[in-house]
Amino acid sequence: MTSIILAAQAAQGSGMSMILMMVAIFAIMYFFMIKPQQKKQKAIQKFQNELQEGAQVVTSGGIYGTVKSIDLTKNTVELKIARDVVITVDKSCIFQDMANTPLQK
Numbered sequence: 001m002t003s004i005i006l007a008a009q010a011a012q013g014s015g016m017s018m019i020l021m022m023v024a025i026f027a028i029m030y031f032f033m034i035k036p037q038q039k040k041q042k043a044i045q046k047f048q049n050e051l052q053e054g055a056q057v058v059t060s061g062g063i064y065g066t067v068k069s070i071d072l073t074k075n076t077v078e079l080k081i082a083r084d085v086v087i088t089v090d091k092s093c094i095f096q097d098m099a100n101t102p103l104q105k
Helices: 002-049
Strands: 056-059 064-071 076-082 085-090 094-097
Touching: 002 094
Parallel strands: none
Antiparallel strands: 056 064, 056 094, 064 076, 076 085
16 A cells, blocks of 8 residues: 555655756746847837838848838838849848958958
């Protein structure tokens, strides 16, 4: 009879340690993966909201260009990518300001 009680107590302790382990793994994932990604996403959103004409940017597709105009009603941006070549992209596709990157000459 006592062996059954001891086995039940061991199983309970094992279950509790499993729950604590899962909580610890989630906390580690949150602080090392989720929170930095949220911080980066907020910085990108701030950059997109403060976008101005004349800024040199890179789109999510890797296209480099200069902002020619911004249409807030359609949420689009016209980019000049070459002489006499202007394309329209969604504002949410612009991720990086080339003026603040080390690759800029």
